Amino acid sequence: MSLTGFDSEAVGFDSISQDSGTNRSSSSQTTEFSESGAGSQTNASNDMGSIVYPEDLNAEEDVLKEYPPPGLNEFLRRVVPAMMDQLDQNYKESQLLNDSSDSDEEEVLSATLLQEIKLKDGSGDHQSSVLGVTWSSAGNSLAVSLGSSQHDAWCQSAGLVKVYTLKRSEDRFVHAMDLAEKNCVSALKYHPTVAALLAYGTTSGEVVVCNLSGGCADAGATLASPAGCHGCRRVSALRWADAPLANTLLAMQISARGKRRGAADQVLLSSGSDGSLHAWRVEAGVRVFESIASYSVGSAQGLAPDITCFDFVRSSPLLPASDKAPHDVFVVGSMAGKLFLCKLAAASSDTADPAYEVLDGHATCVLSVEFCAQWPGVFASLSMDAELRIYDVAQGAPLKVTHMDSAVSCLSWVSGGVLLLGLARGAALLRVWDACGGCVLPVGGLDGKAGVNCIAVYQSGSCRVAAGDDSGIVRVWELPVRRIKLTTHDLDLNEFVKQSSRHK
Known part of the structure; x- marks a missing residue:
């Protein structure tokens, strides 16, 4: 019997369940997910492609039906080894970045010791210490000064500066030249942009600038300050002026003395233990090394502090003008623990006092001061009593005060909120410090028993640290700064200043 006149059409009927059991109902189940204390995982990726030649696309149909296609095996032999190597490399990097995705333990980073340079002076009866170390602007040269770290009265030891250059074929520093001095070299500094300019100061108050492009044997490569500079007392610190500060000082010289400036003029600043600060105009190409101005810190208050260190505000061209600090502001640390906030514009003439405020300083000798480039x-x-303080030039009181549990000798900023501290003694040579949190950051590979006297940081892609100790050894590390995890609070200067002011 035909049910419809269109046998070729599909006919549908409503389904009637014959199951006499209990009715079942289905419903969706909602699962809530929560996350607590989970860190981000970083995966490195590389794009790779294959090359197909036009003649491969014009192959005959019978050839395309072949398996494997012609040239496939050769292609795989070329590509597969590189792909496997890249996969292994990605796996190793992921293992370094994340020890385990299921582990709740904090990741411990490790610095890589690249080289250990043992220095031998050979002069004098006592073993020489590393008094200073500095990187060239390209990071391919290290200059190290050797001498006696303590003097009872006048320095009677000969000074020595050793220059090491990077041998790229072996990725290690090799000895290049020596610069001898009559007295110990107490401070030295490479120019931040001109790789051949090296300045150093001696314990007898002399400031010397060397043009290393011609080699140490070139008699015209050395420029020295006049006799009696810094009262014939120890040069405590050196600093090359950046472009805004150099322009300010050179403009002062032009207006005061009618001096014309050259296109290659540089400005060097030096401080002495007699309380003086000198600004020098340097033009190594035409042998110009002359005084622009000299200042007497604290003289307006009847003080003549033994200056131990100083530093100027770092220029930050990427910041808006409202967030920048004046480029001619600097801070001076003294042997008595006082901190002088100074401004060159406040000094109306040579030998004037640039200090406009005395900060709430330390109880003992100030070993090191340094401005942060990321926080203007x-x-x-x-x-010297292992006290670390963080200041803002807009406030007289410190933002944060921390008492270390180990003797310290020097410091340097490595990034916003992260400090590198040199230890005078202890189970480690260096310590990575969270300035906002006031705690040690877990970075291994910095162990050692010698006392660090000086450190220098070079950052260009990677972060390399050179540290000299009292046994005459310079160690070079690569520090994993980019993998150091900081909280949003640590990176927010305004929040840090606000919280610090609230706790006072």
Whole structure:
């Protein structure tokens, strides 16, 4: 019997369940997910492609039906080894970045010791210490000064500066030249942009600038300050002026003395233990090394502090003008623990006092002061009693005060909120410090028993640290700064200043 006149059409009927059991109902289940204390995972990726030649696309149909296609095996032999190597490399990097995705333990980073340079002086009866170390602007040269770290009265030891250059074929520094001095070299600094300019100061108050492009044997490569500079007392610190500060000082010289400036003029600043600060105009190409101005810190208050260190505000061209600090502001640390906030514009003439405020300083000798490049106007100071302070030039009181549990000798900023501290003694040579949190950051590979006297940081892609100790050894590390995890609070200067002011 035909049910419809269109047998070729599909006919549908409503389904009637014959199941006499209990009715079942289905419903969706909602699962809530939560996350607590999970870190981000970083995966490195590389794009790879294959090359197909036009003649491969014009192959005959019978050839395309072949398996494997012609040339496939050869292609795989070329590509597969590189792909496997890249996969292995990605796996190793992921293992370094994340020890385990299921582990709740904090990741411990490790610095890589690249080289250990043992220095031998050979002069004098006592073993020489490393008094200073500095990187060239390209990071391919290290200059190290050797001498006696303590003097009872006048320095009677000969000084020595050793220059090491990077041998790229072996990725290690090799000895290049020596610069001899009559007295110990107490401070030295490479120019931040001109790789051949090296300045150093001696314990007898002499400031010397060397043009290393011609080699140490070139008699015209050395420029020295006049006799009696810094009262014939120890040069405590050196600093090459950046472009805004150099322009300010050179403009002062032009207006005061009618001097014409050259296109290659540089400005060097030096401080002495007699309380003086000198600004020098340097033009190594035409042998110009002359004084622009000299200042007497604290003279307006009847003080003549033994200056131990100083530093100027770092220029930050990427920041808006409202967030920048004046480029001619600097801080001076003294042997008595006082911190002088200074401004060159406040000094109306030579030998004037540039200090406009005395900060709430330390109880003992200030070992090191340094401004942070990422936080304009913020600087850190370190004293002999292992006290670390963080200041803002807009406030007289410190933002944060921390007492270390180990003897310290020097400091340097490595990034916003992260400090590198040199230890005078202890189970480690260096310590990575969270300036906002006031705690040690877990970075291994910095162990050692010698006392560090000086450190220098070079950052260009990677972060390399050179540290000299009292046994005459310079160690070079690569520091994993980019993998150091900081909280949003640590990176926010305004929040840090606000919280610090609230706790006072």
